[in-house]
Amino acid sequence: MSDVAIVGIGMHEFGRHDGISGMDQGVTAVRRALADCGQQWSDMEFAVGGSMDAGAADTMVSRVGLTGLPFTNVVNGCATGGTALAQAVNTIESGAGDLGIAIGFDKHEKGAFRIKGPRGKDWYGGSGLALTTQFFGMKINRYMHEHGITRPTLAKVGAKAFRNGALNPMAWRRKPLSEEEVADSLMLSYPLTQYMFCSPGEGGVAMILCRADKAKQYTDRPIYLKAAAVRTRKFGSFEVLAPSIALEHDAGPTSAASKAAFEQAGIGPEDVDVAQLQDTEAGAEIMHMAENGFCEHGEQEQMLANGDTEINGRLPVNTDGGCLANGEPIGASGLRQVYENVLQLRGDAGERQVPNDPKVAYTHVYGAPGISGVTILSR
Amino acid sequence: MTTPIANPVAVADGIFTLNDGQPVLLGSRCTNCDNHMFPRQHGCPRCMFNEQVDVELATRGTLWTWTVQAFPPKAPPYLGPVGDDFEPFGVGYVELPGQLRVEARLTESDPEKLQIGMEMEIVPFVLGTDEDGNDVVTYAFAPVTQNGDQS
Numbered sequence A: 001m002s003d004v005a006i007v008g009i010g011m012h013e014f015g016r017h018d019g020i021s022g023m024d025q026g027v028t029a030v031r032r033a034l035a036d037c038g039q040q041w042s043d044m045e046f047a048v049g050g051s052m053d054a055g056a057a058d059t060m061v062s063r064v065g066l067t068g069l070p071f072t073n074v075v076n077g078c079a080t081g082g083t084a085l086a087q088a089v090n091t092i093e094s095g096a097g098d099l100g101i102a103i104g105f106d107k108h109e110k111g112a113f114r115i116k117g118p119r120g121k122d123w124y125g126g127s128g129l130a131l132t133t134q135f136f137g138m139k140i141n142r143y144m145h146e147h148g149i150t151r152p153t154l155a156k157v158g159a160k161a162f163r164n165g166a167l168n169p170m171a172w173r174r175k176p177l178s179e180e181e182v183a184d185s186l187m188l189s190y191p192l193t194q195y196m197f198c199s200p201g202e203g204g205v206a207m208i209l210c211r212a213d214k215a216k217q218y219t220d221r222p223i224y225l226k227a228a229a230v231r232t233r234k235f236g237s238f239e240v241l242a243p244s245i246a247l248e249h250d251a252g253p254t255s256a257a258s259k260a261a262f263e264q265a266g267i268g269p270e271d272v273d274v275a276q277l278q279d280t281e282a283g284a285e286i287m288h289m290a291e292n293g294f295c296e297h298g299e300q301e302q303m304l305a306n307g308d309t310e311i312n313g314r315l316p317v318n319t320d321g322g323c324l325a326n327g328e329p330i331g332a333s334g335l336r337q338v339y340e341n342v343l344q345l346r347g348d349a350g351e352r353q354v355p356n357d358p359k360v361a362y363t364h365v366y367g368a369p370g371i372s373g374v375t376i377l378s379r
Numbered sequence B: 001m002t003t004p005i006a007n008p009v010a011v012a013d014g015i016f017t018l019n020d021g022q023p024v025l026l027g028s029r030c031t032n033c034d035n036h037m038f039p040r041q042h043g044c045p046r047c048m049f050n051e052q053v054d055v056e057l058a059t060r061g062t063l064w065t066w067t068v069q070a071f072p073p074k075a076p077p078y079l080g081p082v083g084d085d086f087e088p089f090g091v092g093y094v095e096l097p098g099q100l101r102v103e104a105r106l107t108e109s110d111p112e113k114l115q116i117g118m119e120m121e122i123v124p125f126v127l128g129t130d131e132d133g134n135d136v137v138t139y140a141f142a143p144v145t146q147n148g149d150q151s
Ligand SMILES: [Zn+2]
Pocket: B030, B031, B032, B033, B034, B035, B044, B045, B046, B047, B048, B049
């Protein structure tokens, strides 16, 4: 278990914000996080931050204050926010700083991500294979074949996301959609339809962390980081944007990061009260329920039918609407999940508050080219 | 059988050769652990050994998973038709026995006609024409019908 606490959180609304740069949104998140715990930028002993498309995070010091603090830029794909958080934890645990800030923000062009081929002349993109959406369609299609998940269950995940998003004032898409509307929307990459996919978006999140034994100096409601783990793919895992995959099978970086995080925290999946799981698309949420250890492969079909993952269910999943309702500003997405869990553990999640005083909360982020980050928080 | 393509140029060098009009994928095999790789590379991610030999990959296999690309990819990098000329296309991983699973376009794009486990064979696929009027060719996999021909 780590000796680090989260004492302040700040977010810039997710969505599309014409005329507001990604950096602007990061700066707003920083100011809100500082205000949340009554601190000044000059109190920060270190900063870690990143974005994929919105510039080097450290350049924001010209806006928030040239205090001379060490500022580390993190560029780690979809795990940028999770990695920033893990680095902040390491910095505090190593004794290099007692109070610091982790920042993630982004702003992407509209439509699917434009991706260059893996190497050499771009035969891969040229041939029409460089689309992350294809991977998600192919992974869930194989999974449905192996584990008996049906297409109506994919629609259930989408409808839940938009129902939860409608309760979240920071979410991008706040209009509830029925299972039929999700299922009948434009087919993008079989079996996944338009409303089963998240879109690249914009937003920013910042959080202030400190040594656990000093947390009460900054807030009367500290949230403790029991674990933060990042893992990359091993040989045999099936990952996004791979021209070929091995015949051997590995369970993938999500399972590895999840196991490491549970080990660090000294608890198991049965102890988790609320979870935010990477839902790049509806199928990903389903597969990640099992990969993170919350059920066996195939059990999701019955769990969704039971409503187990609803806000009032046995294991509420993606209570803020997830990537589906919030969009995916790559640099900020992993920290958004942590932000939501801090609200849930503080009891500040408003209309979407999980009942019965949740005590343990779990986040999982996944992205190209096969990287996963997991955190476990507790009150 | 495949219709001959008048002036084929491969989408890139080193990915496949055209053997009598049929693409043959160019892979590597690790001399230490027999792991197969595509495209060719040095350094084996399985055993970390750094000695590989060039191999040609199998031209037949079975469909391991698939999807249908229903919206036009961004161009660039995509070299095929976009806008009103775009047609949905299948994409899948084809398992080449004893070697690996290779990602490929599929000639079939109807979900009703694609099944995991079905037999597939490699074929050339014309993406478009270059400025010199040559046909830019990539590889694709086509379902194999009962009598052994591509459907
Ligand atoms: Zn090897």
